[in-house]
Amino acid sequence: MKVTAAVARSQGAPLTIEELELDELRHGEVRVRMVGVGICHTDAIVRDGVYPTPLPAVLGHEGSGIVEAIGDGVTSVAPGDHVVLAAAYCGHCTRCRRGEMAYCENLMAADFGGRRLDGSTALSADGEAISSHFFGQSSFSTHANVVEESVVKIPADVPLEHLGPLGCGFNTGAGTVLNELQPEIGSTLAVFGAGAVGAAAIMAAKVRDCATIIAVDIHDSRLELARELGATHVINSRTEDLGQTLASITNGAGVDYVVDTTGRPELLRAAADGIAVRGTVALVAATRPGTEVSFEIGASLVKGWTFKTVVQGSSVPQSFLPQLIQLWREGRFPIDALITEYSLDDINQGFADSADGTTIKPVVIF
Known part of the structure; x- marks a missing residue:
């Protein structure tokens, strides 16, 4: 045809x-x-x-x-x-x-x-x-x-x-939080990149009752929308020092979970430096093969932190997408x-x- x-x-x-x-x-x-x-x-x-x-x-x-x-x-x-x-x-x-x-x-x-x-x-x-x-x-x-x-x-x-x-996009962001990270009630979660995937992660963090939800982006309009979707704090990484601001928001304790949607090595390094003890950095961005990131592994050893990559929100679409539709019906997505x-x-x-x-x-x- x-x-x-x-x-x-x-x-x-x-x-x-x-x-x-x-x-x-x-x-x-x-x-x-x-x-x-x-x-x-x-x-x-x-x-x-x-x-x-x-x-x-x-x-x-x-x-x-x-x-x-x-x-x-x-x-x-x-x-x-x-x-x-x-x-x-x-x-x-x-x-x-x-x-x-x-x-x-x-x-x-x-x-x-x-x-x-x-x-x-x-x-x-x-x-x-x-x-x-x-x-x-x-x-x-x-x-x-x-x-x-x-x-x-x-x-x-x-x-x-x-x-x-x-x-894809909304599945990836929400699934990374709801299926893979499963943050505890009251935990701290930061999302690097407040585009479609990041916005879905922010909404999912609100669904999980994270106490502190931090949106990081370079577009103020996206950060304003991130607040409407559930972010408790926003950082414009173009005009603010990302590491210092994360430390200030968490009173030096670090972020429990970071979802990186950017794939930018300098931001992933900042995520690793700002992660809390036993925290997790999850990369979901599709990036050019061969891209490398350097992490500090001396002082950070005692944190017991985790770096992982997440594909498609670790979801089974036939079961997870109906869950997202239910959240949409309820006004939570x-x-x-x-x-x-x-x-x-x-x-x-x-x-x-x-x-x-x-x-x-x-x-x-x-």
Whole structure:
């Protein structure tokens, strides 16, 4: 069938809006008509060649839509179901069988390979192969053939347009706090970077009843919103000394938990220097391979602190995303405050506005 999609054709170049051919459903696939799709930092770094998805490609991995058809073997959804699309996983490796889908041993092939396991792609343009199945979905398109593992059925009475980012950005921030760190009531948690992922982490920290929630960013507008979402303190790291301010807020005790969404080595070093005894620094940012950070390991040895990386909020999307929707229903996860809508034709403006801080979470509405 013919679809309209945003295509990444060359590294660093704007996406082009094109008519493509979407092939027939294969075993285990679901055809989804997109209603909305978030624009994520990971889309940008793949467009720019930081991660290895072959170009040309249709990116997009925060889709939401309605099931139009199902392939052979699909049992979790039926035509007409409302769905949010999340990251793909193989389902059969050791990690998947342990319920650790975010750490699938075949993650790179499932999410970044641009092909089905048999080497085929679902998309083409006049016989030219276009990489598909990005994160199992390639949702910068009016329709997509999506692997069943990426599909999460949601209640039909929930508005679909803004829910796509639950599949990645909001899932990552909230899941890192709720699933991985699980901070104690009354603890101190700092979030470095108050974009979409960071904002979700702040909201989740409030859900967990952290007593002190610190938002760190360089945009005052984001810091103001972070306060509205639950931050008790904000730091503009461009105008304030981050280390001194963290020490002042915690009376020298340090921060119990840090969620870093920036991937900037100097900020990770500051997080490690400002961590409390038995504290944890969690890195969630997708950063260029080869990036290194230096930590002090002499005096900090006696802290017994932890540094860890967290993927997709350590969540199982099919069970965790419904929990986030319940929090949204209760008014405790107000994602709509973060979202700015764009048309598919304006998708490159969405990328630009996200990069310069104008927009926290751009969402393309079909």
